[in-house]
Each structure stands twice: as C-alpha cells, then as structure tokens.
Amino acid sequence: MPELPEVETVCRGLAQRLVGRRLRRVEVRRADLRQPVPPDFAARLTGRRVLAIDRRAKYMLWHLDDEAVVLGHLGMSGRLAVKADPAAPPATHDHVRFETDDELVVVYNDPRRFGLLLLATEATLAGHPLLRELGPEPLSAAFTAASLRERLGGRRGPLKAALLDQTVVAGLGNIYVCEALYRAHVSPLRPAGALSAAEARRLVTEIKAVLSTAIAAGGSTLRDYVQADGELGGFQSQFVAYDREGEACQSRTCRGGQVITRIVQSGRATYYCPRCQK
DNA sequence: CACACAACCTGTCAGC
C-alpha cells in the first residue's frame, strides 16, 4: 500500500481540493471492500461540508461539518484521485464517487478491495477499534529511541516484523521498514527486544528521515499508486534497498563489496545488506 | 502474549 508518506501525500492533495467544499453527491458503486461501506454512507455525506482532512497512521480522516468523520484506508491498491474529466464514464474498480458543489469529482478506485471507507464521529474516533491500538506516529515527538525500546522489550521475533506491527509504531510498511533498517545499518533479522540504545537512536533517526524525505518527494510510485491529483510520486527512484536484490550495496562501509539480498520474513520480502546491517 | 501463516482479491510479469 500506500504507506505513511503516500497516505500523507494523498491527504494533502485531497485537502487542497476538498476542504471548504460541500459534497453534493456521493455514489457507492460497490460496497464490499475489506469492511462493507455502511449502507447510509452516501446519505450521511450528502450535503456535508469538508472541514479538514488529516491522517493517523495509514488511515485518512475526513472531518465533516456535522461531527461525522470518514475513516478511509487505501489497503494495497486503493487510490483516491481527482477525476480529470468529471463526465467520463466510471473506470473499472471505481467503487465510490464523490462530487462537490464546484463540480469536482473524486473517485475511490481499488482493484483488490483491501481498503475501506467507514464512518465514525469526532466523539468516537479515538476509541475506534481500528485506531485504538495504534502505536505512536513515527514523525511525532512521542516517537523516541526510549519509547521504541520500551515497546520492543520482550519481543524475540525479528525486528523487521516488529516494525511492521502497527501497535509498535504506526504507519510503516514493507518498503520504509527495509529502507530505514538499511540506512540505520541494523539487520532485519535481529531479535526486536535486543536492540541497544545506540541502535534504537539510529533507527528512530532514520525512520523519521526516510519518511520525511519521501513525503517531501510526494510519496513513492509503485504500480498502482497515484497522488490525489493523479501525478506520480517521486520517491521510488530513491529506494536504496527495497527491490534492489543483486545490486551493489552503496553504503560507505561496503563500497559495492556486497550485494543487496532478498529474504522472506513472515511471508514478506525483506531486502538488506548482510554485510553492513548488523 | 508473541509469533507464523493463511486468507482476503485482482493485476502483472516471468517462464514455458
């Protein structure tokens, strides 16, 4: 999916276009996403004004003018994009269509239907089952080496899997975990609970750095990810580990003396350098 | 509680 930087990019793009606008028409063309779109979704959104759009982990939050909040997730293949031609017929996998009072059309398209669009309220948001257990935002001041080590304490499974656990830190996915571990020179195979303070500091620093850089570049572009305005993100070319199996490791210590290796952990691909990631 | 794994659904790509 869209990991945190991609969701952030989509949120910013959508906010520019939607905040202050009123939703004139909402059409649910296909409700069977990861969780069903509520039957009253369209009715409850119609006529509402969008006050703000923000993000928690990989969830998107649309705050409406009646205390309702749209809770969205893009899953693996979801996109929310402004339709260039509002009059064009729906594309394959266009599941939900939002039309504003100024003729803007935003479409939720999701081939795999792993995403979701739900409704909550401002009052129930914090306690929502999907948000309740989430760990700290990695770009917040609350995410520190000390807090990370505390959450990893007692875990003997591999660090890679622990960092993908959204209750440890919220918003990382497979790509940025690989990239952050690589940049921090920490092995994905290390038992999560055995991280030293210095390693945790490096890791936290690199997690923040890689996410910030990716957001600044407008997210990354994989097969089916597009920003809110349909533009491609610019970060993909900056991956130094992810999907680079067999390529020379560029780190200062390796100097091309080792190649990026692909292994499988918990059923997911991990890319790392066995020499400089200890 | 921690962890591995399968499942959810569809598209793409490599190999035959």
Add this chain to the structure above:
DNA sequence: TGCTGACAGGTTGTGT
C-alpha cells in the same frame, strides 16, 4: 499468443 504460477504496498483471524 496463451496458460500457469509467483508475487505485490496491508490487515486480520487462527493456530501453535
């Protein structure tokens, strides 16, 4: 060209 199988950014439920 067509078929088959592996694989893909995520999350959740089940079983050990």
